[in-house]
Amino acid sequence: MKHHMQVDMSMSLRQTLRHAYLKALSTSGALKMAKQKIGTSGATLVLTLHRVIPDDAIESCRSPRGMVLRESAFRSLLDYLSEHATCVKPEDNYHQEESNMRPRVLITFDDGWLDNFTIAAPLLAQFGISACFFAVTGYAGHSQPFWPERALGLTRVLHDSTSPISIQDVFAHLVDKEGIPLPPGALQEEVLLNWLKQFRPETICAAIQNAERHLASSMTILQPDILERLMTWEEMRALTRAGHSVGSHTSTHALLTHLTSDEVSSELTMSSTKLQRNMMPEHAEQYWIAYPNGFTDKRVRELTARCGYHYGFTTMPGLWHKESEPLAIPRVNVWDGSVLSPEGNFDESYLEYALFFRPLLADTL
Numbered sequence: 001m002k003h004h005m006q007v008d009m010s011m012s013l014r015q016t017l018r019h020a021y022l023k024a025l026s027t028s029g030a031l032k033m034a035k036q037k038i039g040t041s042g043a044t045l046v047l048t049l050h051r052v053i054p055d056d057a058i059e060s061c062r063s064p065r066g067m068v069l070r071e072s073a074f075r076s077l078l079d080y081l082s083e084h085a086t087c088v089k090p091e092d093n094y095h096q097e098e099s100n101m102r103p104r105v106l107i108t109f110d111d112g113w114l115d116n117f118t119i120a121a122p123l124l125a126q127f128g129i130s131a132c133f134f135a136v137t138g139y140a141g142h143s144q145p146f147w148p149e150r151a152l153g154l155t156r157v158l159h160d161s162t163s164p165i166s167i168q169d170v171f172a173h174l175v176d177k178e179g180i181p182l183p184p185g186a187l188q189e190e191v192l193l194n195w196l197k198q199f200r201p202e203t204i205c206a207a208i209q210n211a212e213r214h215l216a217s218s219m220t221i222l223q224p225d226i227l228e229r230l231m232t233w234e235e236m237r238a239l240t241r242a243g244h245s246v247g248s249h250t251s252t253h254a255l256l257t258h259l260t261s262d263e264v265s266s267e268l269t270m271s272s273t274k275l276q277r278n279m280m281p282e283h284a285e286q287y288w289i290a291y292p293n294g295f296t297d298k299r300v301r302e303l304t305a306r307c308g309y310h311y312g313f314t315t316m317p318g319l320w321h322k323e324s325e326p327l328a329i330p331r332v333n334v335w336d337g338s339v340l341s342p343e344g345n346f347d348e349s350y351l352e353y354a355l356f357f358r359p360l361l362a363d364t365l
């Protein structure tokens with residue numbers, strides 16, 4: 001109990017300091033200046049979103065918080081962008097020399113979640129904004145496609161003091177077999193996910209399934225919500241008919257830097273072939289790829305080029321200049337924390353900091 005209180009207090013202190021810092025940046029004009037600087041640079045700011053979830057369903061959403069943007073915040077973001085930025089279409093010419101001072105912004109979505117189609121697309125239509133959706137082409141239409149949601153759903157149950165098993169029990173076999181101990185604080189979302197990322201998905205899923213089976217007899221397991229599935233090809237075709245593009249996020253969401261070169265090539269080729277086959281060719285950006293988890297390196301990029309891809313999107317913050325390496329385009333992750341104050345209110349200082357100030361600091365060109 002005491003431990004929890006300490007955690008809460010230090011969190012709120014951190015939030016208070018951060019809030020004061022952002023307000024100071026805003027008052028001094030530094031945030032507006034960053035926005036202007038990006039506007040005049042002619043570079044494109046590429047945003048990464050994953051899931052857009054109705055506000056009243058946030059609690060039941062099992063996805064990591066860093067990939068969830070609530071619907072009201074997404075609407076506010078689009079509202080802000082339509083007033084302060086120029087939202088470019090994926091097929092537009094990216095790097096205008098002359099500029100109207102407004103930052104050029106390209107919105108992208110990773111994974112291809114159903115909520116992109118049911119929640120995000122209608123809002124994009126309202127604002128007349130087009131986006132690029134990077135699909136995991138081998139899992140189109142699949143429910144509960146990925147292990148992080150299952151792992152986090154499980155940890156919520158394990159937090160309950162009446163749970164008959166602990167997080168150590170769940171992954172004991174994995175720890176024994178691989179000899180990699182669980183880090184301290186493994187019940188925390190980020191700590192657990194980072195630790196698990198080093199194992200093969202099949203191994204992780206087997207451990208989770210075991211625990212779920214064990215718990216099912218004594219406790220209620222958190223069920224996935226209906227939006228926890230990926231779009232079908234028909235839904236993705238409907239997006240392209242509405243003016244959006246669909247690109248690749250590999251075939252199975254494989255972390256490319258962890259694979260052999262043959263495996264990388266097969267992920268990439270299978271994915272572009274499927275996009276070609278299932279989408280109208282003029283609407284498919286089959287040679288655009290967002291690397292899963294942003295995992296890429298020189299070897300992966302060479303293979304990506306050899307497989308015919310033109311543009312590769314990372315998760316490194318920064319700006320897309322015409323001098324940028326086309327297969328290592330920086331992107332800025334957008335989630336609730338990027339645009340909402342700790343009280344949950346949409347706040348322009350938070351947005352301008354996350355979208356303009358930080359990427360500009362990170363910009364290497």
Ligand SMILES: [Zn+2]
Pocket residue numbers: 110111249253292293
């Ligand atoms: Zn992804």
